[in-house]
Amino acid sequence: MSRRAVQPQGEKVQRRLDWTFPPPPVPREVRHARPAAPVPGRPPVLCVHGAGMGAWAFDRWLPALAAAGWHAVAVSLRGHGESPLPDRAAITSLRHYEHDVLQTITELPAPPVLVGHSLGAVVVQRVLERYRSAPAGVLLSAPPPDHGLALVAALARHDPATLARGVVGLRTRPRARTLVGPGTPQDEAERLVLRLTAEPVPAALQVILPRRRPLIRTPVLVIGGGEDRIVPAATVARTARLLGTRAHLFRGMGHNLHLERGWEDVLEVVLTWLGRTVEVATPGPQAP
Amino acid sequence: MANNPTRDGEGVEDRHDRILVIGAGSSGLTAAKNLRERGFHVDVVEREPHVGGNWNIDGSASRVYDSTRMISSKPFTQYPDFPMPDTAPDYLHHTDVRAYLERYAAHFGLDRVVERSTPVEEVEPLARGFDVALTGADGTRHWRRYRRLVVANGHNWAPKWPTYPGQDTFTGELLHSAGYRSGDQLAGKRVVVVGAGNTGCDIAVEAAHRAEVTVHSTRRAYWYAPKYVLGKPADQVSDLIFALRLPTRLTQALFQATARLVVGRYERYGLPTPDHRFLETHPIVNQQLLYHVGHGAITPKPDVAGFDGDEVVFTDGSRVQADLVLFATGYLIRFPFLPDGLIPGGDRPRLLRNVLHPDRTDLAVIGLIQPDSGQFALVHWQSVLLASFLELESRAPTAAHRYLREAAHQLDDRSQAGIDLVDSTRHLVEVEHAAYARDLEKDLAVLARRLAAVAA
Numbered sequence: 151m152s153r154r155a156v157q158p159q160g161e162k163v164q165r166r167l168d169w170t171f172p173p174p175p176v177p178r179e180v181r182h183a184r185p186a187a188p189v190p191g192r193p194p195v196l197c198v199h200g201a202g203m204g205a206w207a208f209d210r211w212l213p214a215l216a217a218a219g220w221h222a223v224a225v226s227l228r229g230h231g232e233s234p235l236p237d238r239a240a241i242t243s244l245r246h247y248e249h250d251v252l253q254t255i256t257e258l259p260a261p262p263v264l265v266g267h268s269l270g271a272v273v274v275q276r277v278l279e280r281y282r283s284a285p286a287g288v289l290l291s292a293p294p295p296d297h298g299l300a301l302v303a304a305l306a307r308h309d310p311a312t313l314a315r316g317v318v319g320l321r322t323r324p325r326a327r328t329l330v331g332p333g334t335p336q337d338e339a340e341r342l343v344l345r346l347t348a349e350p351v352p353a354a355l356q357v358i359l360p361r362r363r364p365l366i367r368t369p370v371l372v373i374g375g376g377e378d379r380i381v382p383a384a385t386v387a388r389t390a391r392l393l394g395t396r397a398h399l400f401r402g403m404g405h406n407l408h409l410e411r412g413w414e415d416v417l418e419v420v421l422t423w424l425g426r427t428v429e430v431a432t433p434g435p436q437a438p
Numbered sequence: 439m440a441n442n443p444t445r446d447g448e449g450v451e452d453r454h455d456r457i458l459v460i461g462a463g464s465s466g467l468t469a470a471k472n473l474r475e476r477g478f479h480v481d482v483v484e485r486e487p488h489v490g491g492n493w494n495i496d497g498s499a500s501r502v503y504d505s506t507r508m509i510s511s512k513p514f515t516q517y518p519d520f521p522m523p524d525t526a527p528d529y530l531h532h533t534d535v536r537a538y539l540e541r542y543a544a545h546f547g548l549d550r551v552v553e554r555s556t557p558v559e560e561v562e563p564l565a566r567g568f569d570v571a572l573t574g575a576d577g578t579r580h581w582r583r584y585r586r587l588v589v590a591n592g593h594n595w596a597p598k599w600p601t602y603p604g605q606d607t608f609t610g611e612l613l614h615s616a617g618y619r620s621g622d623q624l625a626g627k628r629v630v631v632v633g634a635g636n637t638g639c640d641i642a643v644e645a646a647h648r649a650e651v652t653v654h655s656t657r658r659a660y661w662y663a664p665k666y667v668l669g670k671p672a673d674q675v676s677d678l679i680f681a682l683r684l685p686t687r688l689t690q691a692l693f694q695a696t697a698r699l700v701v702g703r704y705e706r707y708g709l710p711t712p713d714h715r716f717l718e719t720h721p722i723v724n725q726q727l728l729y730h731v732g733h734g735a736i737t738p739k740p741d742v743a744g745f746d747g748d749e750v751v752f753t754d755g756s757r758v759q760a761d762l763v764l765f766a767t768g769y770l771i772r773f774p775f776l777p778d779g780l781i782p783g784g785d786r787p788r789l790l791r792n793v794l795h796p797d798r799t800d801l802a803v804i805g806l807i808q809p810d811s812g813q814f815a816l817v818h819w820q821s822v823l824l825a826s827f828l829e830l831e832s833r834a835p836t837a838a839h840r841y842l843r844e845a846a847h848q849l850d851d852r853s854q855a856g857i858d859l860v861d862s863t864r865h866l867v868e869v870e871h872a873a874y875a876r877d878l879e880k881d882l883a884v885l886a887r888r889l890a891a892v893a894a
């Protein structure tokens with residue numbers, strides 16, 4: 151019945167790279183928003199930002215989540231926001247980000263719901279495979295679990311100059327109109343572009359190139375923007391299909407569902423889904 | 439409760455489908471966490487008033503002493519889904535391990551599940567399931583009935599005492615490392631430490647600082663691995679060598695060359711040359727022992743031959759006067775609450791992947807390995823294996839029995855990467871971590887396929 155049964159692999163026990171070259175420690179920027187009246191038994195919600203962003207990307211969502219009764223947390227991955235890179239970073243790749251998220255999880259009082267946006271959603275997919283106690287995952291504008299080649303095609307169509315600069319290794323930022331949907335005013339979009347920082351090449355390449363598909367058992371909600379010019383709606387739909395679910399698409403919105411005009415509607419859908427998924431369902435099969 | 443079973447007129451509380459985990463050390467905690475994650479209902483009973491087992495120095499069966507630091511570095515030791523904190527050093531002090539385990543228990547909600555101060559006294563197997571006698575926190579004994587049992591009582595607590603001629607009439611003090619807690623016990627004494635396990639070497643080093651005289655007696659000459667090589671924790675470097683998957687002899691030669699480079703020739707320190715190849719004994723990770731031997735603070739001696747009044751006699755005929763003989767001679771595998779023979783194999787338990795009972799689907803042991811590396815990570819995967827197996831068993835009992843039959847050939851395959859271990863009781867449950875991880879990964883893939891097949 152579900153496509154999830156198609157997933158072939160078992161667990162990833164051998165993690166040679168992490169055993170022999172463990173990610174060097176860094177201090178992490180972690181922002182919290184706590185509800186005035188916490189709901190007992192509710193898990194925290196941990197948000198992971200996308201490429202070139204930081205914990206600040208959830209500045210709108212955190213207080214809104216807290217107002218809805220959730221302990222909301224956002225972390226800046228190393229080299230983003232206020233989280234520095236280690237002094238002598240050789241390579242920064244997705245496994246380093248995975249480490250940063252796991253470290254943040256261990257500091258929380260209970261297994262959190264994991265929210266990831268774009269590159270952060272790829273990181274969250276990796277974490278969901280490794281950390282199976284998360285009660286739920288929310289993936290915003292998420293590249294598929296196996297590769298993100300469609301991202302290159304989308305950029306070639308909508309913003310070839312940015313793609314060209316990226317390919318020859320120049321520092322680059324996408325155009326404002328590439329980044330957000332039509333509903334967001336130009337000046338807001340420009341301000342967002344100015345906040346972006348460069349994403350290290352190895353991590354960005356990992357998002358695009360074919361990679362091992364993680365085995366995920368956690369219930370996930372996949373959301374995309376109908377006008378997303380970075381991870382197009384059809385690609386988000388593919389992500390959902392490979393994870394055994396269906397994508398929820400917001401017409402008129404672009405790549406930054408949590409920052410663009412209309413973010414409240416997106417959050418509303420997330421809250422409704424969380425209310426259903428986290429508070430009612432118990433994970434896994436019931437012992438007979 | 440009208441229709442509950444009884445024993446000798448006493449009520450037996452039927453716990454139906456809950457799984458009982460015995461022990462809340464690092465193994466019982468991860469067993470409970472992984473079973474719960476798969477949707478099973480779990481009870482955990484723990485004899486001590488706290489969780490953490492061996493790593494809580496206040497526990498009656500804890501065998502750590504105040505200088506204990508881990509010998510395996512963080513990436514090999516930590517649970518894969520709950521890494522040790524970035525702020526902790528490469529090798530944790532036992533107090534940090536305890537704090538880590540307490541945070542693990544709290545994070546995964548096990549704090550509320552573990553029944554503390556509740557020892558299991560006796561287990562009686564039924565045709566399917568078990569009656570379990572417990573003493574509750576209020577001191578009263580009662581019986582419960584469970585369908586499934588997971589034993590995680592640890593295997594580093596029952597002291598193994600050697601016996602030598604004249605031991606009974608020795609005028610000094612005899613102590614097993616099980617009773618050793620702090621260097622204060624050595625202060626100002628003439629001490630003979632017997633045994634070159636990790637504990638024996640730690641105590642010899644401590645004695646070099648505190649005792650008046652320190653003699654270290656070892657049965658054979660061992661390889662002493664350093665804690666750091668090239669500025670990195672040595673296990674992280676050696677795993678690189680393992681990763682090459684070279685022929686065993688070449689791997690051993692590479693290790694020996696590394697040891698030569700870092701440590702030098704043991705003969706220079708007045709130690710005998712190892713009589714076996716590297717990796718053929720459980721690794722001893724100690725960088726300070728040779729330093730103190732080289733400075734004359736520790737006198738190496740061969741095996742003990744016997745005792746004579748206030749003297750210890752060694753197999754080379756030499757004698758020393760001693761106030762304290764400290765046997766760091768290891769621990770025995772014991773399941774005092776289980777009937778004899780329930781776990782097959784006697785002293786060398788025969789379990790599938792050291793976890794599953796070859797004939798019974800209602801009994802498993804978690805944590806019964808001695809890896810050449812960290813323990814928690816591998817025991818986490820043992821628990822995932824058990825949870826997958828029980829999920830298969832609860833969906834399709836015949837498929838689970840078939841799995842046991844088909845896996846039976848593994849019983850003699852001990853995940854030792856083709857290395858022949860020196861025959862010694864310290865290697866009864868020894869596994870080589872990389873080979874064991876590989877084997878568990880394979881088993882888990884097989885179980886995942888079987889589960890998918892019964893779900894389809």
Ligand SMILES: Cc1cc2nc3c(=O)[nH]c(=O)nc-3n(C[C@H](O)[C@H](O)[C@H](O)COP(=O)(O)OP(=O)(O)OC[C@H]3O[C@@H](n4cnc5c(N)ncnc54)[C@H](O)[C@@H]3O)c2cc1C
Nearest residue numbers: 461463464465485491492508509557558591592805812813
């Ligand atoms: C000195 C020393 C150093 C070590 N260093 C390392 C290291 O560096 N790295 C590493 O990975 N490992 C190391 N180990 C191995 C260590 O044993 C494991 O790390 C780990 O603590 C074993 O956990 P466990 O849960 O299997 O057993 P334990 O920690 O012994 O826990 C067993 C639990 O079961 C409980 N129990 C027992 N019987 C009953 C009963 N009848 N009813 C109820 N509860 C019961 C006990 O109270 C205890 O809490 C070391 C061990 C020692 C002694």
